[in-house]
Amino acid sequence: MKVKPCIISLLLSFFLFGCNQTAKNKFTWLEGKWAQTNGEANFHEEWQRVNENILAGKGFVLSEGDTLFSEKLTLESNAEKTVYRVEMTTGRIAEFKLTEESDSKLVFEMPENDFPSKIIYNKKSDTELTVVLEGKENGKEIKDELEFKRAQ
16 A cells, blocks of 8 residues: 555644644743742742743742842753753752653652752642752751742
């Protein structure tokens, strides 16, 4: 049986278009501005799409209008892996590898890092998410849970 080249081209274009849509929509629930609603600090995260494979973000802590802490965040996917990159103001860069993913949960790990060695994003709803930081500090296991609401 002969398959016509136009049918192959049509099937290939459907396949490629479908893959691009999936990649383009990956992690869209994280996009936007988020503000912490629990704890004493006023932590914020902001995420925006750079292209179909990269989300660029920033995390910062505000107190009475002053920025006490900031970091540059990147979430980058390619065919081999997805990496959550944190660049601190000191110039230190930490890369966490995606180890678990669902429609509402992302788990990133970097076992060689003390704290955090694991970062977990849990989507609770379209307007709420929880970020859990796990690891060791001075040999002791610690876990911080930050609750965020979508900011306007």
